[in-house]
Amino acid sequence: MKHIWSLMCKESKIDANTNNISIIDAFESLQFDVNADDPKYVEGSPIGLQFNFEFVSVYFRDKSGDEETHEQTLIVLDPKGNKLGEFNSQIIFQSEHNRTRNILRFNTIALSTSGTYLFQINTNNKGSEKRRLESAIPISIKVKVNGKDL
Numbered sequence: 826m827k828h829i830w831s832l833m834c835k836e837s838k839i840d841a842n843t844n845n846i847s848i849i850d851a852f853e854s855l856q857f858d859v860n861a862d863d864p865k866y867v868e869g870s871p872i873g874l875q876f877n878f879e880f881v882s883v884y885f886r887d888k889s890g891d892e893e894t895h896e897q898t899l900i901v902l903d904p905k906g907n908k909l910g911e912f913n914s915q916i917i918f919q920s921e922h923n924r925t926r927n928i929l930r931f932n933t934i935a936l937s938t939s940g941t942y943l944f945q946i947n948t949n950n951k952g953s954e955k956r957r958l959e960s961a962i963p964i965s966i967k968v969k970v971n972g973k974d975l
Contacts, residue, residue, distance in 0.1 A: 828883075831944075835877070873935050892919060896913060896914070896916065899912045899946060904938055904939070939975055
Protein backbone atom coordinates (compact mmCIF):
# COMPACT_ATOMS: atom_id res chain seq x y z
CA MET A 826 0.00 0.00 0.00
CA LYS A 827 1.25 3.48 -0.88
CA HIS A 828 0.03 6.82 0.46
CA ILE A 829 -0.69 9.16 -2.48
CA TRP A 830 -1.87 12.39 -0.83
CA SER A 831 -3.69 13.88 2.16
CA LEU A 832 -5.21 17.27 2.86
CA MET A 833 -7.40 19.15 5.29
CA CYS A 834 -10.53 20.74 3.83
CA LYS A 835 -13.95 22.12 4.67
CA GLU A 836 -15.67 19.17 2.97
CA SER A 837 -15.43 16.65 0.19
CA LYS A 838 -18.13 15.35 -2.14
CA ILE A 839 -18.07 12.12 -4.10
CA ASP A 840 -19.98 12.04 -7.39
CA ALA A 841 -22.32 9.03 -7.41
CA ASN A 842 -21.97 8.51 -11.18
CA THR A 843 -18.21 8.88 -11.67
CA ASN A 844 -16.89 8.22 -8.13
CA ASN A 845 -14.70 11.34 -8.54
CA ILE A 846 -14.08 13.45 -5.47
CA SER A 847 -14.50 17.22 -5.21
CA ILE A 848 -12.56 19.00 -2.50
CA ILE A 849 -14.21 22.13 -1.09
CA ASP A 850 -11.89 24.74 0.47
CA ALA A 851 -8.55 22.98 1.02
CA PHE A 852 -6.92 24.58 4.08
CA GLU A 853 -3.33 25.79 4.27
CA SER A 854 -3.94 28.28 7.06
CA LEU A 855 -6.75 29.17 9.44
CA GLN A 856 -7.61 32.04 11.74
CA PHE A 857 -9.88 31.97 14.80
CA ASP A 858 -11.09 34.86 16.96
CA VAL A 859 -12.80 33.46 20.06
CA ASN A 860 -14.60 35.02 22.99
CA ALA A 861 -14.19 32.70 25.97
CA ASP A 862 -16.74 33.71 28.58
CA ASP A 863 -16.26 30.54 30.59
CA PRO A 864 -14.85 31.55 34.01
CA LYS A 865 -13.02 28.20 34.11
CA TYR A 866 -10.97 29.12 31.03
CA VAL A 867 -7.29 29.49 31.94
CA GLU A 868 -5.27 31.72 29.64
CA GLY A 869 -2.79 29.70 27.62
CA SER A 870 -4.56 26.38 28.08
CA PRO A 871 -5.92 24.48 25.05
CA ILE A 872 -9.37 25.47 23.89
CA GLY A 873 -11.83 23.34 21.93
CA LEU A 874 -13.75 25.10 19.17
CA GLN A 875 -16.67 24.00 17.05
CA PHE A 876 -15.25 23.77 13.55
CA ASN A 877 -16.35 21.38 10.81
CA PHE A 878 -13.55 19.99 8.66
CA GLU A 879 -12.39 16.81 6.96
CA PHE A 880 -9.07 15.11 6.55
CA VAL A 881 -8.94 13.24 3.22
CA SER A 882 -6.29 10.68 2.24
CA VAL A 883 -5.87 8.60 -0.92
CA TYR A 884 -4.04 5.26 -1.03
CA PHE A 885 -2.94 2.95 -3.86
CA ARG A 886 -1.99 -0.74 -3.99
CA ASP A 887 -0.21 -2.56 -6.82
CA LYS A 888 -2.98 -4.99 -7.63
CA SER A 889 -6.59 -5.61 -6.80
CA GLY A 890 -7.90 -9.05 -5.90
CA ASP A 891 -8.56 -9.59 -2.22
CA GLU A 892 -10.16 -7.18 0.20
CA GLU A 893 -7.37 -5.60 2.21
CA THR A 894 -7.57 -3.66 5.48
CA HIS A 895 -4.97 -1.34 7.04
CA GLU A 896 -5.13 1.11 9.91
CA GLN A 897 -4.59 4.86 9.75
CA THR A 898 -3.80 7.04 12.73
CA LEU A 899 -4.02 10.82 12.46
CA ILE A 900 -1.95 12.52 15.18
CA VAL A 901 -2.38 16.26 15.77
CA LEU A 902 0.62 18.14 17.20
CA ASP A 903 0.56 21.77 18.27
CA PRO A 904 3.41 24.20 17.44
CA LYS A 905 5.23 23.17 20.66
CA GLY A 906 5.09 19.48 19.70
CA ASN A 907 2.39 18.56 22.23
CA LYS A 908 -0.06 15.89 21.10
CA LEU A 909 -3.60 17.30 21.02
CA GLY A 910 -5.32 14.23 19.62
CA GLU A 911 -4.98 10.81 18.05
CA PHE A 912 -7.68 9.46 15.73
CA ASN A 913 -7.80 5.90 14.40
CA SER A 914 -9.64 4.64 11.34
CA GLN A 915 -9.55 1.76 8.89
CA ILE A 916 -8.35 1.89 5.29
CA ILE A 917 -10.30 -0.70 3.32
CA PHE A 918 -9.46 -1.72 -0.24
CA GLN A 919 -12.43 -3.45 -1.82
CA SER A 920 -11.41 -6.57 -3.79
CA GLU A 921 -12.05 -4.95 -7.20
CA HIS A 922 -10.18 -1.68 -6.50
CA ASN A 923 -6.52 -0.72 -6.29
CA ARG A 924 -7.25 2.80 -4.95
CA THR A 925 -9.17 3.88 -1.90
CA ARG A 926 -9.97 7.04 0.02
CA ASN A 927 -10.09 7.56 3.74
CA ILE A 928 -12.16 10.52 4.95
CA LEU A 929 -12.15 11.59 8.60
CA ARG A 930 -14.84 14.11 9.57
CA PHE A 931 -14.50 16.39 12.59
CA ASN A 932 -16.76 18.98 14.22
CA THR A 933 -14.28 20.26 16.82
CA ILE A 934 -10.68 21.42 16.77
CA ALA A 935 -8.39 21.77 19.82
CA LEU A 936 -6.00 24.73 19.80
CA SER A 937 -3.29 25.67 22.29
CA THR A 938 -1.34 28.49 20.64
CA SER A 939 -0.82 30.25 17.33
CA GLY A 940 1.66 28.67 14.93
CA THR A 941 2.12 25.66 12.68
CA TYR A 942 0.17 22.56 13.64
CA LEU A 943 1.24 19.20 12.22
CA PHE A 944 -1.31 16.60 11.17
CA GLN A 945 0.67 13.36 10.96
CA ILE A 946 -0.70 10.47 8.90
CA ASN A 947 0.53 7.10 10.14
CA THR A 948 -0.42 3.68 8.79
CA ASN A 949 0.11 0.08 9.76
CA ASN A 950 -1.07 -3.31 8.59
CA LYS A 951 -4.10 -4.53 10.50
CA GLY A 952 -2.94 -6.35 13.62
CA SER A 953 0.57 -4.87 13.48
CA GLU A 954 1.83 -2.44 16.11
CA LYS A 955 4.49 -0.92 13.84
CA ARG A 956 3.38 2.45 12.45
CA ARG A 957 4.80 4.16 9.37
CA LEU A 958 4.76 7.94 9.14
CA GLU A 959 3.30 8.54 5.66
CA SER A 960 3.08 12.33 5.72
CA ALA A 961 2.92 15.37 7.99
CA ILE A 962 0.64 18.16 6.81
CA PRO A 963 1.52 21.60 8.25
CA ILE A 964 -1.39 23.99 8.82
CA SER A 965 -0.68 27.55 10.03
CA ILE A 966 -3.26 28.58 12.61
CA LYS A 967 -3.64 32.00 14.23
CA VAL A 968 -5.75 32.12 17.38
CA LYS A 969 -7.04 35.07 19.39
CA VAL A 970 -8.94 34.48 22.62
CA ASN A 971 -10.71 37.49 24.13
CA GLY A 972 -8.69 39.74 21.81
CA LYS A 973 -5.29 38.34 22.84
CA ASP A 974 -3.04 36.19 20.68
CA LEU A 975 -2.95 32.68 22.04
